[in-house]
Amino acid sequence: MRVLSAVVVGLLLSAAPSMAQPAAARATTPEIPFDSVDFLKMPEGLYMGEAIGVATNSTGNVFVITRSGTSRVFEFDSNGNFVKEFGKGSYGYGFAHAVRVDYEDNVWSVDEGSNVVLKYAPDGKLLMVLGKRPDPIDQLDRMPGAAPYSGANRPYSFHRPTDVTWDMQGNIFITDGYTDSRVVKYDKNGRFIKSVGTRGNGVNQFSTPHGMTADREGNVYVADRGNRRIVVLDNDLNWKTTYENVGAPWGICVSQSTPQYIYSTNSSGTNLEVGNAADTGEIYKLALDGTVLGRFGKAGKGLKEFASTHTLDCRDPNTVFVAEINAWRVQKATLRSPSR
Amino acid sequence: MKRSLQLIVAAAAMAFGASVVAQSVPELNFTANADIVTLPAYGEVAGVATNSSGHIFVLARTGEPRATLGHERTFYHGGSQLFQFDQNGRFVREIGQETYGMTYAQQVRVDRQDNVWVVDAGSNMLTAFDSNGWFVKTMGRKPESIPVRPGPGMPARLLDPEPEPAGGRGRGASGPPGAGTQSESFNRPSDVAFDSTGNIYIADGIGTNNRIAVYNRDGNWVRGWGQTGSNEGQFDEIRGLVIDAVNNVYVADSGNNRIQVFDSQGTFKSQITGIGSPQAICMTGGPTQYLFSSNSNDPEGMENGEIYKVSLSGQVLGKFGRAGKVPGEFGMVNSLDCRTETDLFVGEVWNWRVTKVTLR
Numbered sequence: 105m106r107v108l109s110a111v112v113v114g115l116l117l118s119a120a121p122s123m124a125q126p127a128a129a130r131a132t133t134p135e136i137p138f139d140s141v142d143f144l145k146m147p148e149g150l151y152m153g154e155a156i157g158v159a160t161n162s163t164g165n166v167f168v169i170t171r172s173g174t175s176r177v178f179e180f181d182s183n184g185n186f187v188k189e190f191g192k193g194s195y196g197y198g199f200a201h202a203v204r205v206d207y208e209d210n211v212w213s214v215d216e217g218s219n220v221v222l223k224y225a226p227d228g229k230l231l232m233v234l235g236k237r238p239d240p241i242d243q244l245d246r247m248p249g250a251a252p253y254s255g256a257n258r259p260y261s262f263h264r265p266t267d268v269t270w271d272m273q274g275n276i277f278i279t280d281g282y283t284d285s286r287v288v289k290y291d292k293n294g295r296f297i298k299s300v301g302t303r304g305n306g307v308n309q310f311s312t313p314h315g316m317t318a319d320r321e322g323n324v325y326v327a328d329r330g331n332r333r334i335v336v337l338d339n340d341l342n343w344k345t346t347y348e349n350v351g352a353p354w355g356i357c358v359s360q361s362t363p364q365y366i367y368s369t370n371s372s373g374t375n376l377e378v379g380n381a382a383d384t385g386e387i388y389k390l391a392l393d394g395t396v397l398g399r400f401g402k403a404g405k406g407l408k409e410f411a412s413t414h415t416l417d418c419r420d421p422n423t424v425f426v427a428e429i430n431a432w433r434v435q436k437a438t439l440r441s442p443s444r
Numbered sequence: 445m446k447r448s449l450q451l452i453v454a455a456a457a458m459a460f461g462a463s464v465v466a467q468s469v470p471e472l473n474f475t476a477n478a479d480i481v482t483l484p485a486y487g488e489v490a491g492v493a494t495n496s497s498g499h500i501f502v503l504a505r506t507g508e509p510r511a512t513l514g515h516e517r518t519f520y521h522g523g524s525q526l527f528q529f530d531q532n533g534r535f536v537r538e539i540g541q542e543t544y545g546m547t548y549a550q551q552v553r554v555d556r557q558d559n560v561w562v563v564d565a566g567s568n569m570l571t572a573f574d575s576n577g578w579f580v581k582t583m584g585r586k587p588e589s590i591p592v593r594p595g596p597g598m599p600a601r602l603l604d605p606e607p608e609p610a611g612g613r614g615r616g617a618s619g620p621p622g623a624g625t626q627s628e629s630f631n632r633p634s635d636v637a638f639d640s641t642g643n644i645y646i647a648d649g650i651g652t653n654n655r656i657a658v659y660n661r662d663g664n665w666v667r668g669w670g671q672t673g674s675n676e677g678q679f680d681e682i683r684g685l686v687i688d689a690v691n692n693v694y695v696a697d698s699g700n701n702r703i704q705v706f707d708s709q710g711t712f713k714s715q716i717t718g719i720g721s722p723q724a725i726c727m728t729g730g731p732t733q734y735l736f737s738s739n740s741n742d743p744e745g746m747e748n749g750e751i752y753k754v755s756l757s758g759q760v761l762g763k764f765g766r767a768g769k770v771p772g773e774f775g776m777v778n779s780l781d782c783r784t785e786t787d788l789f790v791g792e793v794w795n796w797r798v799t800k801v802t803l804r
Contacts, residue, residue: 151543151579173521173542174512198512199519199588217512217519238516264516283516374585375629405581405663430628431663432582 126383127351127370129396136389136398140408140426140437143184144168150178150186155427157203157214157415158434161226166417166425167203167211168434175200177213177224190228195237196220201281202267202315202415207274216264216281232294234278235262253303254283259296262288267315267415271322271339279313279326287313287326287341300341305331307343315415317358317366319392325366327353334368334394347394351384355414358392359421365397366390367424371413372403374429385410387424387437400439405431469718472753472762473804478771480789480800481533485525491552491779492791492798493560495575498531500789501539501560502798503552503779509566517589524549526562528577539577544586545569550649551684551779555638563646565632570646581663583646584630626665630657635685637693639708645693647685654679656695656710669710674700676712684725684780688733688756696722696737703737703754716758720748726780726788734761734785738777741767743794749774753785753803764803769795 144166146152153172160166164182167190169175175197177190190211191197198217205211210231211224223232254263264282271277274292286301287310301310311330318324322339334347334356351370359365372384385403387410390396405411411430418424424437480500483489487506494500509523524546528536540546540562548566555561558575567586574580631651638644642661648654655670670679680699687693691708694716703716703725720739728734735754741747749767751774754760765774775794782788788801 146579148577149537149541151540153544171544173544199517217517219516375627409662409664411663430582430585432579 127386127388128349129388129399130351130383130386133388133396133399136400137440138400138408138437139440140435142407142433142435144178144180144434145184145186146178147186152178152432152434154200154429154432155414155434156200156429158425158427159203159205159211159417160419160425161205161209161211163209166434167205168427169200169203169213170432171200174198175213175215175217177203177211179211188228190224191222191230194222196222196233198237201265204268206270207272212268214265214268214278216266219262219265221262221265221268221278234260234276234290234294235265236260252283253285255302256284257286257299257302259288259299266313267327269316269318269324271318272320273322275322275339277316277318277324279316282312285310285313287316287324287337289341298341300337300343310335314354315356317356319358319364323392325356325358327356327368329354334366334390336394345394347390349396350388350390351386355416355427357416357418357424359418361421364392365418365421366392367416367418367421369410369413369416369426372411374412385413387413387416387426389421389439400437401426407435408437410435469752469760470762472764474764475802475804476772477800477802478795478797479533481527481529481798482535483796484527484535484538486796487525488549488793488796489779489791489798490524490549490793491563492789493552493554493779493781494783494789495554495558495560497558499536499575500529500531500533500798501552501554502527502529502791503549503562504796505549505793509547511590518591519588520547520566520590523547523566524562524564526552526560526573528560537577539573540571540579543571543579545571545582545584547586550633551635553636556640556642561636563633563636565634565650568630568633570630570633570636583644583659583663584628584633626668628657634683635696637685637687639687639691639693640689641691643708645685645687647682647695650681650683654682656682656685656693656706658710667710669706676704676715677706677710679704683723684737686725686727686735688727692756694725694727694735696725698722703735705758714758716754718760719752719754720750724777724780724791726782728782728785730784734782736780736782736788738774738780738790740777741775741794743776749777751777751780751788751790751801764801771799774799 153170157169166180179187201216202214213222218237221234262280263284265280267279276290278288285303288299289297314329315327324337326335332352336344353368354371369387372381381403386399389398422439426435485506487504491503509520526539545567550565551563562571570583572580630648631653632649634649635647644659646657654672657668658666683698684696693706695704705713722737723740724738738751739748741749746767750763753762779791790799
């Protein structure tokens with residue numbers, strides 16, 4: 105009965121940033137009223153698992169990447185009905201981190217276990233593989249648990265990558281990630297152009313760049329979670345500015361509206377410690393220039409509460425899809441006009 | 445086709461194996477059916493529970509949790525499965541296959557809405573499914589990776605010993621010992637129970653936390669109590685947790701050889717002794733409720749093994765059974781289910797089986 109205690113003792117847990125103080129904008133920002141539905145319907149015998157990533161395509165279909173036994177990518181229609189699975193049992197799946205849909209409705213998975221980013225056509229056909237799964241035998245001597253920061257900065261391999269985005273020309277940007285600390289740019293054919301970033305809290309540095317999005321001008325917004333800031337880079341990855349008053353950004357998205365808006369989540373930790381949760385869980389709405397326009401939600405497990413939000417989708421700025429680790433669900437939040 | 449093996453065990457045959465303190469307790473006559481269900485995958489039965497229509501849910505350790513190579517971290521998954529059978533023991537379905545929190549089965553319980561709750565001590569998670577197998581809720585969370593010791597020919601090679609800053613690495617699995625930490629950081633949770641308002645009580649557990657943690661029906665924190673020790677309100681390996689019709693909480697404090705009774709706020713009321721070490725407990729329904737508690741044998745012996753019937757005031761009313769391997773004997777009972785005072789389901793870790801007991 106005590107056989108497994110060695111496995112359980114001394115475990116390294118999930119990444120969760122310091123949440124010692126609430127976000128600077130928390131007290132001063134108008135609260136946005138909203139409604140929410142938990143609407144995705146799984147087929148019998150298939151389970152959502154930890155909702156790690158969510159994205160929508162141009163027709164409103166919803167894509168979710170989850171952690172179950174391994175990573176899985178599911179597609180649902182706009183009513184929440186299950187459509188299909190992408191890449192079941194793929195070698196590129198180990199430990200899910202993000203799913204995104206590009207401007208041509210291709211579906212991209214980012215997996216921090218296999219270090220592989222996959223591009224699928226809308227019909228599920230595999231179109232591109234970025235990154236290389238490490239040789240498992242080479243990994244044996246690294247088995248004392250979590251890998252350290254590598255700073256390897258290689259052109260075509262990643263170290264626990266976290267997110268992917270694109271500009272209007274189809275260039276590919278990848279945040280990499282937990283054990284590298286950089287943003288990498290490729291052209292639309294997957295050829296390496298440039299990478300920027302080392303670990304730290306200064307200029308051109310990141311501490312767990314956990315998510316990323318890009319606006320129509322090609323500016324890149326990096327959720328620099330460990331440094332509790334959003335970093336703005338131009339299209340050539342030059343450092344522009346930071347937004348530092350919205351807590352620790354776990355997930356970030358830009359709407360496809362005019363004007364465009366940013367949503368950023370100051371998520372609760374995966375253990376939902378109440379002392380921290382009271383100052384976390386809310387999602388901020390920002391203008392592209394960093395002005396905080398409003399916030400909604402709080403930490404918790406009920407409807408309209410968010411249990412460790414991992415990523416966001418906000419194609420329509422008033423319909424925000426919220427993927428939650430600890431509630432195994434995706435909420436569709438419909439925002440109304442801010443109350444004053 | 446299932447063999448039907450009914451055993452009549454006479455009270456007089458039970459002269460040895462019972463604990464000294466219990467010798468004055470009357471023996472209860474019972475029949476045992478060790479073939480009530482046939483598991484689709486064999487393994488240690490950690491939990492058994494029934495729902496309101498008599499369906500039987502069996503949580504079993506059907507394999508070892510698997511670590512996955514070829515990553516920068518070592519993940520673990522798999523190891524346990526949950527099976528549903530109808531009231532006649534016919535297999536209905538597997539539930540929760542391939543999900544995140546099924547690594548080392550510890551207990552299964554059914555709440556008042558017939559949701560099925562899996563308590564997993566390997567992932568430190570609870571996962572609830574409804575009576576049709578659909579996902580309902582999780583509590584706690586499996587650690588994302590585990591440290592693995594280097595072995596012969598496998599030297600540890602730390603490329604860069606610099607610790608990761610905040611945000612790069614998370615917390616440990618367990619909170620501080622006891623003290624009712626306001627979190628879902630469980631350390632080998634062992635059981636779950638529900639009060640009349642739908643609050644969720646989690647026994648946490650057989651690790652170092654030794655606390656009862658209470659959450660509302662959404663899963664948000666309400667209160668907690670307990671720490672390691674032997675005084676009132678202290679615990680040494682909590683192995684079971686049940687709640688009566690007026691929301692008193694009964695905690696199987698196995699290392700202290702007692703069941704402690706609290707009100708719903710966690711205020712100590714009384715303790716029940718004379719039942720050996722409670723390794724599994726259940727609470728009957730009906731207007732007059734009873735407790736059953738198993739003084740299970742340990743893995744290296746056939747001492748004890750008897751199951752006690754106790755009134756809610758703490759009077760030991762009777763006992764039945766003994767440790768052993770053959771049908772009608774009990775091997776490391778880890779789970780009891782008793783919707784009525786005559787029909788019990790017994791989950792046996794040692795014997796990889798569910799035994800249905802009928803008391804007469």
